[in-house]
Structure formats: structure tokens, C-alpha cells
Amino acid sequence: MxxxxxxxxxxxxxxxxxxxxxxxxxxxxxxxxxxxxxAGGMKARAAVSMLRAAKAKGALRPGSTVVESTSGTLGLGLAFAGQALGHPVVLVVDEELEPSMRALLRAHGARLEIVAEPHAVGGWQQARRQRVREVLDTVPGAYWPDQYNNPxxxxxxxxxxxxxxxxxxxxxxxxxxxxxxxxxxxxxxxxxxxxxxxxxxxxxxxxxxxxxxxxxxxxxxxxxxxxxxxxxxxxxxxxxxxxxxxxxxxxxxxxxxxxxxxxxxxxxxxxxxxxxxxxxxxxxxxxxxxxxxxxxxxxxxxxxxxxxxxxxxxxxxxxxxxxxxxxxxxxxxxxxxxxxxxxxxxxxxx
Structure with missing residues (x-):
């Protein structure tokens, strides 16, 4: 890409x-x-920062896929950062994400993985994070920014x-x-x-x-x-x-x-x-x-x-x-x- x-x-x-x-x-x-x-909303700032830092550290290789969980806003920022820096983006979302936001994310080139059921304890967030790990196992060289814990x-x-x-x-x-x-x-x-x-x-x-x-x-x-x-x-x-x-x-x-x-x-x-x-x-x-x-x-x-x-x-x-x-x-x-x-x-x- x-x-x-x-x-x-x-x-x-x-x-x-x-x-x-x-x-x-x-x-x-x-x-x-x-x-x-x-452009890309507020979280484009964070998305660009995380991907640039990962590239500098060698954690994100040229052209590799970025996989992340989102309730919508970071997804938009990552779609922006992916286009700017040359990385396909896979976003793990859930059934409660608005159809308009799903359409917008797809329009910007992101692939969506949709979680159908919330986790019994951690709700939608935990369910999405579990799916992220599953996707990572199927996409060689993929990078997970882990927005919740990434400095x-x-x-x-x-x-x-x-x-x-x-x-x-x-x-x-x-x-x-x-x-x-x-x-x-x-x-x-x-x-x-x-x-x-x-x-x-x-x-x-x-x-x-x-x-x-x-x-x-x-x-x-x-x-x-x-x-x-x-x-x-x-x-x-x-x-x-x-x-x-x-x-x-x-x-x-x-x-x-x-x-x-x-x-x-x-x-x-x-x-x-x-x-x-x-x-x-x-x-x-x-x-x-x-x-x-x-x-x-x-x-x-x-x-x-x-x-x-x-x-x-x-x-x-x-x-x-x-x-x-x-x-x-x-x-x-x-x-x-x-x-x-x-x-x-x-x-x-x-």
C-alpha cells in the first residue's frame, strides 16, 4: 500500500x-x-503518533497491516494514518457501532471485523480486544497499537x-x-x-x-x-x-x-x-x-x-x-x- x-x-x-x-x-x-x-478527527493525532513511533522502533514494518479495536473515533484516525503512512487497517468494531460510522470507515478503506456479543465481564471492549488477538494470529506481520496502554x-x-x-x-x-x-x-x-x-x-x-x-x-x-x-x-x-x-x-x-x-x-x-x-x-x-x-x-x-x-x-x-x-x-x-x-x-x- x-x-x-x-x-x-x-x-x-x-x-x-x-x-x-x-x-x-x-x-x-x-x-x-x-x-x-x-482531518481524521481528534484521534488522528494519536493514530499518527502511535504508527510513526512503531515504525521508528521497527514494530511496524513497511506496508504491514494495522489491527485495532475501536468504538469509532480512533478507527477514523487510524484510517487516516494508514492512508498517510501506507498501511492497510483492520478495525474490530461491535454491533452497536452506528451504520453511518461503519459506512464511513469502509469508505476510507478500512476492513471491519464485527463482534456480535459483548464479553460477560468486560463488555464490548473486552470482546473486541479478544477478536483483535484472533485477527493478529491470521495476518502475518500485523501490528496492534493497543491504544489503551500505548504511551x-x-x-x-x-x-x-x-x-x-x-x-x-x-x-x-x-x-x-x-x-x-x-x-x-x-x-x-x-x-x-x-x-x-x-x-x-x-x-x-x-x-x-x-x-x-x-x-x-x-x-x-x-x-x-x-x-x-x-x-x-x-x-x-x-x-x-x-x-x-x-x-x-x-x-x-x-x-x-x-x-x-x-x-x-x-x-x-x-x-x-x-x-x-x-x-x-x-x-x-x-x-x-x-x-x-x-x-x-x-x-x-x-x-x-x-x-x-x-x-x-x-x-x-x-x-x-x-x-x-x-x-x-x-x-x-x-x-x-x-x-x-x-x-x-x-x-x-x-
Whole structure:
């Protein structure tokens, strides 16, 4: 497969939007990096970083196939990076991936392997990862980036941090969705090199295990996890928020009506929490990253019938519930906790 290195010039340099739309309450405003307007989306940054590093280390040979699990966004980034660097891409997805995203990934040349059943414990993520290993055994010389544990994933977001610093005189609070842990770790480390006082707020989904909650079925895709990715930099977070789909649907729709710039689950989630952060810290410069755009969610978040059938329409209060211990209660609505620890390293009771 012949690469097209000129595509790499299209990565990054995405616009920065000022958001003042009530979400759902009025707030002073925050800055949002609109990553869906970059070629390959936000995760093209991570995909290019991982493949370039693997090539430099000799782990990815010229023309070899790249195999990875994805809920959609990284898949788009890998399809982009594969074209740019000359590598076929096989993406392991699951039955819940939207038909529009499946079509888009195939249009960009990716081959899809579709998992039909979630893993009994690790859900769709674990089922996809098991299929990745099976595919690797059938494709000689294939390379698995392992986005959840690959340090070259967060390293790919140094450029995003530099773009923020070039536009903003200061950033007091950074709000990031957390899935693989890549962009939150990569961006905050670079920001704190200039200002160690930057606060980092992580945004997760109810039902995700990342920050110590029990695993439960999740409506939202693109943030959250049923496993514990090593790229999550727990020590960097000042607090974590879990949000529910009703709050996020409301935020996405308000953004669409009032800011025009909107997106999917991750975008709505960080917008809700960034607006809250701006409201409770007057005078602070709050920044966030909108990872995706709205188009793959037209049949879900922005579809009245879909949302009504699942009870996703409603108006949130605008305030999170305070939780003292992430392991003490299973949250079902927007909640906030100022205790952040790696659940995989917690002592197991005897």
C-alpha cells in the first residue's frame, strides 16, 4: 500500500470556539477546541503518533497491516494514518457501532471485523480486544497499537496542547473526557510544563469502571471503559465527574441550537462540566476539547423518537451530586468526586 505523507499536513490546527450557551444554566463561558474539524478527527493525532513511533522502533514494518479495536473515533484516525503512512487497517468494531460510522470507515478503506456479543465481564471492549488477538494470529506481520496502554497515544496530543497555549494567555481549568486516557494525559502534562497550577477535571460516564465505579451497561460511546487503561494518568486529575445520557443529550441539543458547534456523547459531556466549572470558578479560564461532531449521532442523540423510547429527554438540574468515595455508591446521574485513585491499585480487602 502506497502512503500519502502530504495528508499529515491536515492534522491539527483546529479552531477554538467560545461557548456561552446555557448548559442548562447560564455561565461566563469556556473555550472549546473543535477537533471534529480536523482531518481524521481528534484521534488522528494519536493514530499518527502511535504508527510513526512503531515504525521508528521497527514494530511496524513497511506496508504491514494495522489491527485495532475501536468504538469509532480512533478507527477514523487510524484510517487516516494508514492512508498517510501506507498501511492497510483492520478495525474490530461491535454491533452497536452506528451504520453511518461503519459506512464511513469502509469508505476510507478500512476492513471491519464485527463482534456480535459483548464479553460477560468486560463488555464490548473486552470482546473486541479478544477478536483483535484472533485477527493478529491470521495476518502475518500485523501490528496492534493497543491504544489503551500505548504511551505514544498521549504523546500525540502535545501538538493539541501547543495549539491551546498559542491562543490562550492562560488556562486555569482543563476539562477532558476519559476513555483510553490519551488526550487528558497528553494535554495536561504539556500545559503544566508552563503552569503547574492548571486543574484537570475528568469526565466519565455512569456505568464506567475507570474511576472505581462498578461496570454496568452504558448507553454512551466514546468515553468511559469496562477495563482499566494504563494510559489514564490518575495522579494528574483533581476531580472526576460522571454524567448520564439525559444530561448529555440535553447539552448536545442546547449546543446545536445556541452555539451551532456541537457533537456526540463526549462533546456533550465535557460541555456540561466545562460550563459548570466556569460557573463555580468566576474569572477562571476554562478550556475543553470537543472530540467529535454531530453527524454520526443524527439517529441517536438528535433523534426524538430514539431518545423518547429510551427515556433520554429531560432537563437536568445543572448541578452534580457530591460523592465522597467513588467506590461507596454506584452513581446513576451527574455526580462529582474530588477523590481520584486508580482502582486497579486499591488494596483488596482480606
Amino acid at each position: 502506497t502512503g500519502n505523507p502530504a495528508l499529515l499536513d491536515l492534522v491539527g490546527r483546529t479552531p477554538l470556539a467560545r461557548v456561552t450557551t446555557p448548559l442548562p444554566l447560564p455561565h461566563p463561558g469556556f473555550w472549546a477546541k473543535v477537533e471534529c474539524l480536523g 505514544d497515544n498521549p504523546a500525540g496530543y502535545a501538538g493539541l496542547a501547543a495549539e491551546l497555549l498559542a491562543r490562550l494567555d492562560r488556562i486555569d481549568v482543563l476539562v477532558c473526557s476519559v476513555g483510553t486516557g490519551g488526550h487528558s494525559a497528553g494535554v495536561v502534562r504539556a500545559l503544566r510544563e508552563r503552569d503547574p497550577g492548571v486543574r484537570l477535571i475528568g469526565v466519565d460516564t455512569v456505568g464506567s469502571t475507570i474511576f472505581g465505579q462498578p461496570a454496568r451497561p452504558r448507553v454512551m460511546r466514546g468515553l468511559g471503559s469496562s477495563i482499566h487503561p494504563r494510559n489514564v494518568a490518575y495522579e494528574q486529575f483533581d476531580e472526576v465527574h460522571w454524567v448520564g445520557p439525559v444530561e448529555v443529550v440535553d447539552a448536545c441539543r442546547r449546543l446545536a441550537r445556541g452555539t451551532f458547534v456541537t457533537g456526540g456523547w463526549s462533546t456533550g459531556a465535557v460541555a456540561l462540566v466545562a460550563a459548570w466549572a466556569a460557573r463555580v470558578t468566576p474569572g477562571a479560564e476554562v478550556a475543553t476539547i470537543f472530540p467529535d461532531g454531530p453527524h454520526r449521532y443524527l439517529d441517536t442523540i438528535f433523534d426524538d423518537a430514539f431518545c423518547r423510547s429510551r427515556g433520554l429527554l429531560g432537563t437536568p438540574t445543572g448541578w452534580p451530586v457530591e460523592v465522597a468515595d467513588p467506590a461507596a455508591v454506584a452513581v446513576s446521574e451527574w455526580s462529582r468526586c474530588r477523590v481520584v485513585a486508580d482502582p486497579a491499585r486499591q488494596a483488596v480487602p482480606v
